[in-house]
Amino acid sequence: MTANVSPDRPIVTIQQHIIEGQQRYPGATGELSWLLSGITLATKIIQDRVRQAGLLDVLGATGTNNVQGEMVQKLDVIANETLMRCLGYRGNVGMMISEEDAEPRIVQDVGEEGRYVVLFDPLDGSSNIDVNVPIGTIFSILRRKPDIDRSDAMPHILQAGIQQVAAGYVLYGSSTVMVYTAGDGVHIFTLDPAIGAYVLTQENVQMPENGRTYSVNEAYSLTFPRGVQKYLEWAKSEEAGGYSLRYVGSLVSDFHRTLLRGGVFLYPPTQKDQFGKLRLLYEANPIAFLAEQAGGIASDGRQRILEKQPRSIHERTPLIVGNRDEAKRVLSFWGE
Ligand SMILES: O=P(O)(O)OC[C@H]1O[C@](O)(COP(=O)(O)O)[C@@H](O)[C@@H]1O
Ligand SMILES: [Mg+2]
Numbered sequence: 001m002t003a004n005v006s007p008d009r010p011i012v013t014i015q016q017h018i019i020e021g022q023q024r025y026p027g028a029t030g031e032l033s034w035l036l037s038g039i040t041l042a043t044k045i046i047q048d049r050v051r052q053a054g055l056l057d058v059l060g061a062t063g064t065n066n067v068q069g070e071m072v073q074k075l076d077v078i079a080n081e082t083l084m085r086c087l088g089y090r091g092n093v094g095m096m097i098s099e100e101d102a103e104p105r106i107v108q109d110v111g112e113e114g115r116y117v118v119l120f121d122p123l124d125g126s127s128n129i130d131v132n133v134p135i136g137t138i139f140s141i142l143r144r145k146p147d148i149d150r151s152d153a154m155p156h157i158l159q160a161g162i163q164q165v166a167a168g169y170v171l172y173g174s175s176t177v178m179v180y181t182a183g184d185g186v187h188i189f190t191l192d193p194a195i196g197a198y199v200l201t202q203e204n205v206q207m208p209e210n211g212r213t214y215s216v217n218e219a220y221s222l223t224f225p226r227g228v229q230k231y232l233e234w235a236k237s238e239e240a241g242g243y244s245l246r247y248v249g250s251l252v253s254d255f256h257r258t259l260l261r262g263g264v265f266l267y268p269p270t271q272k273d274q275f276g277k278l279r280l281l282y283e284a285n286p287i288a289f290l291a292e293q294a295g296g297i298a299s300d301g302r303q304r305i306l307e308k309q310p311r312s313i314h315e316r317t318p319l320i321v322g323n324r325d326e327a328k329r330v331l332s333f334w335g336e
C-alpha cells in the first residue's frame, strides 16, 4: 500500500511535523504532539462516521437541545463522545470544554498531570449535516495556569485567545484536511485514506491579500450595524468592481475558503443576537489564531479577538475575519 503523495514531495505526517517544530523550542516535551495524536485519531473516526452517516442511520436530530438552546444532531453527540474518549485518556489533558456540554469535563486534577485544557466544537456547521455540505471539528489548546489552584477550573479555561498554544480545525469536505498552528505558521495536512495518516500538503499558508469575496448570512442584514450594511452596499457597488458572495453556513468551510482565497467572513451582531452567534472560546479564538498566523485579521468589530478576556465558557462574539486589507475595509465602514 503506498501513500498517494506525489513522488517529488516528502511524506511528512502531522506528528512528525509537530515533533520537528517542537525541537526548535528548548525544553519542548513532545507532549503537544501526543495530545494532537488524540485529535487526529478522533477526527479520523468522526470523518468515517460523517461519510457513512446515511448508511449508519446517524443523520437527523436527537430531540434534545444543548446549552446553547440548539437542537442537538446525532452526529454532534457521536463527535463529542469520540473526542472525549480519544482525549480523556491521553494523560496530559486536564480539562475538556465542548460546545455540547454545559460544564467543563475535569479529567485530571492532581499533581503535574493534565497540564493542557482542550476546547472544541465537535461538529461545526450542524445545520449542514443532513444535506451533505462540508462540516468540521474546531479545537483550541491552552496550558493550565501554573500558579492558580487547580480546584477552581474557570481561571484555567477563561484565558484570552492570545494564550493558545495550538489551534486548528478538521474539514470533512471532498477530502479531509486538518489545518493547524502552534504559533509557528499555518500548515495543512490531508488525510490519505490509503495509509490512514494526515500528510503535509501545504506549509506556512498565507492569506492572499487581494480577496474579493465577502461571506455573510445576508438574510439578517436588515438588523446588522449600519456600518456593516454600508460595507455590504459598497461591496455590491460599481466602485467595488465585482465582488462575489459565498456563504456555506459552516464556519470551518467559509473560513477555509477565506484562508486559501482571501476575502472576508463576517458574523456581525444582529437584533436577535447582539453578540452574534459564534462562540469565543472554541470557534472565534482558534479561527483568529489561524487567521493571524496566516497574515490576516480577526476582530469583533471593536477589538482584536485574541485580546478579548472571556467571561463565560459559552459566550458569543461578533466575528470579522479575513485578509488584512479587506478586514480593515470592513472595520473602517463599521467604525463610521
Ligand atoms: O445559520 P446561520 O445563522 O447563518 O449560522 C451559521 C453559523 O452557525 C454555525 O453553524 C454554528 O456552529 P455549530 O454548527 O457548531 O453550532 C457556524 O458553523 C456557521 O458559521
Ligand atoms: Mg460551530
Ligand SMILES: [Mg+2]
Binding pocket: 099, 121, 122, 123, 124, 125, 126
Ligand atoms: Mg458545533
